[in-house]
Amino acid sequence: MALYDLQLYLYRLKNEPEMQDGFLLNPQAHMLSHGLNEQERKAMSDKDLRALWRYGVHPLLLAPMGRFFNLPPERYRATLRSLAGERTLRS
Amino acid sequence: MGEIVFSAAMSHAPHITGYADHASSEVKERVYAGMATIGERLRQSRPDVLVVVSSDHFHNLFLDRMPAFCVGVADKYSGPVEKWIKIDPFHAQGARELGQFIVAQAYEHRFDPAFAENVVIEHGIAVPLKFLTPDYDIPLVPILQNCMVPPLPTLRRCHEFGSFLRGVAQRSDLRIAVVGTGGLSHSPGAPEAGDIDTKFDLELLSSLASPHPESVLDWSNEKLDGAGFGAWEIRQWMTALGASGGGPAEVVFYESVPEWETGCGGVIFGTQID
Numbered sequence A: 001m002a003l004y005d006l007q008l009y010l011y012r013l014k015n016e017p018e019m020q021d022g023f024l025l026n027p028q029a030h031m032l033s034h035g036l037n038e039q040e041r042k043a044m045s046d047k048d049l050r051a052l053w054r055y056g057v058h059p060l061l062l063a064p065m066g067r068f069f070n071l072p073p074e075r076y077r078a079t080l081r082s083l084a085g086e087r088t089l090r091s
Numbered sequence B: 001m002g003e004i005v006f007s008a009a010m011s012h013a014p015h016i017t018g019y020a021d022h023a024s025s026e027v028k029e030r031v032y033a034g035m036a037t038i039g040e041r042l043r044q045s046r047p048d049v050l051v052v053v054s055s056d057h058f059h060n061l062f063l064d065r066m067p068a069f070c071v072g073v074a075d076k077y078s079g080p081v082e083k084w085i086k087i088d089p090f091h092a093q094g095a096r097e098l099g100q101f102i103v104a105q106a107y108e109h110r111f112d113p114a115f116a117e118n119v120v121i122e123h124g125i126a127v128p129l130k131f132l133t134p135d136y137d138i139p140l141v142p143i144l145q146n147c148m149v150p151p152l153p154t155l156r157r158c159h160e161f162g163s164f165l166r167g168v169a170q171r172s173d174l175r176i177a178v179v180g181t182g183g184l185s186h187s188p189g190a191p192e193a194g195d196i197d198t199k200f201d202l203e204l205l206s207s208l209a210s211p212h213p214e215s216v217l218d219w220s221n222e223k224l225d226g227a228g229f230g231a232w233e234i235r236q237w238m239t240a241l242g243a244s245g246g247g248p249a250e251v252v253f254y255e256s257v258p259e260w261e262t263g264c265g266g267v268i269f270g271t272q273i274d
Helices: A003-015 A017-025 A027-033 A038-045 A049-055 A059-068 A073-083 B025-044 B096-108 B123-132 B155-171 B198-209 B213-218 B221-226 B229-244
Strands: B003-010 B049-054 B069-072 B076-079 B090-093 B114-116 B140-145 B175-181 B249-257 B262-269
Touching: A003 A017, A003 A049, A003 A059, A017 A027, A027 A038, A038 A049, A049 A059, A049 A073, A059 A073, B003 B025, B003 B155, B003 B229, B003 B249, B025 B123, B025 B175, B025 B249, B025 B262, B049 B123, B049 B229, B069 B096, B076 B123, B090 B123, B096 B114, B096 B140, B096 B155, B123 B140, B123 B175, B140 B229, B155 B175, B155 B213, B155 B229, B175 B229, B198 B213, B198 B229, B198 B249, B198 B262, B213 B229, B221 B229, B229 B262
Parallel strands: B003 B175, B049 B140, B049 B175, B069 B114
Antiparallel strands: B003 B262, B069 B140, B076 B090, B249 B262
């Protein structure tokens, strides 16, 4: 799936309670119905924020996933820390 | 004739309220006191309307439509959308007529902002508002600036937009306060989250407090990138500087707070009388 579409899925998951309910009820079916590919589904199922970061997800769409997965901020930071400098945002 | 009666800029990091106690009590007290001071000074200026200029963090805008500037034109605003920032739900009256006047004036003065009847109030506005107007009793115009998804409006363009707001105030019959929110150095959600470039932050504050605060307008994109993408939000500070008519800034507070993943600062710009 294109990065735009993956980010749109995460954007909707961040903002729409119905999307959150659908994901929590049956994650695989929900992701399949929204077109996520196998790698993306695995990253989400594994709560693999590092993989999502490497796919190019914007940090302000990634951070809400950390909260959605109930990661406290210290664990969120520790999870991603070793990727510092790998993909720097440029204006 | 109306006028800009107050102009300020301050950080809006959601951790300031969401994870308030992750910082030491001393740091928290100093930041909260600084933000409250800006609020007191704002209210002393007796504005009819408060214009809060913030970035949006993917609550109102997505990549399908990303305007450089988006002006709220609603009768009422509600927030915050994020429960985790631990601010009680609130409603604030919207200054619809001023919002619409800003948009109409913009089209006559070489700006083409989007406008929105439905602006969800998220931390970029809710965190400052908690300290600026704890009773949410000053009618509001929210303005969203794109600081999240490049290409971004330039620092100079944001300053010009602030100067334009100053002209709008003068063509209205209102006492208007402008507060720009965001920054300083931070990288929320990125692997660099928690890194703070204190040197960058202090250089910004000292430059804004100097006789030539507009020197910041010449700062390069690379310089801002080096302080973390959250530093892109100093665009709102430039908008507030433009609205003030020249500054310079009085630095009210600054704390580097890794626990809040943000260099937290606040300034009040000297508002020039025309």
